[in-house]
Amino acid sequence: MLRYTLMRLxxxxxxxxxxxxxVYSGVFPRGFGQSNGMWVVLLAMVLSAPISFVVLRKERDRASETVVKRVDRMKANLEANRSQEDDAIDSAHAQGQTS
Structure with a gap:
């Protein structure tokens, strides 16, 4: 995931x-008034988004597989904790009823 983020950056x-x-060579307009810095950043964002989408497709898929595996592992751990809690409650009720 860090690799994908660094590649995007x-x-x-x-x-x-x-x-x-x-912009400074005059090919693109300089923006309005004092907006030159923001204009350059916005243009760079607009251009980098589709480039990243196309160029980093494999890396994005690899990162999403990692995220899915982590989520599945966390769900399994949560379910295991729930079942342990349910077993503890059931055994506590069973001991309370037999005593």
Whole structure:
């Protein structure tokens, strides 16, 4: 998961550098008034999203498999804890009724 996040940040940083260069060279407009910094960041985000979606497909699938495995393991642990609690309650009731 960390690898995927770092790769996304890398793509965003690359897009940010490219957009910054294009804005300051005059290819893209500079924005309105003092909005130049925000304009560059927004353009970089808009460009990096589809690039990340296409380029990082395999890494995203790998990360989602890891998340699914963790969730399944946590569900199994929760269910095991519930069954232990139910068994403890049942045995407590059984001892209370026989005494």
């Amino acid at each position: 890398g793509i965003f940083a690359g897009c940010l550098v490219v957009v910054w260069g294009l």
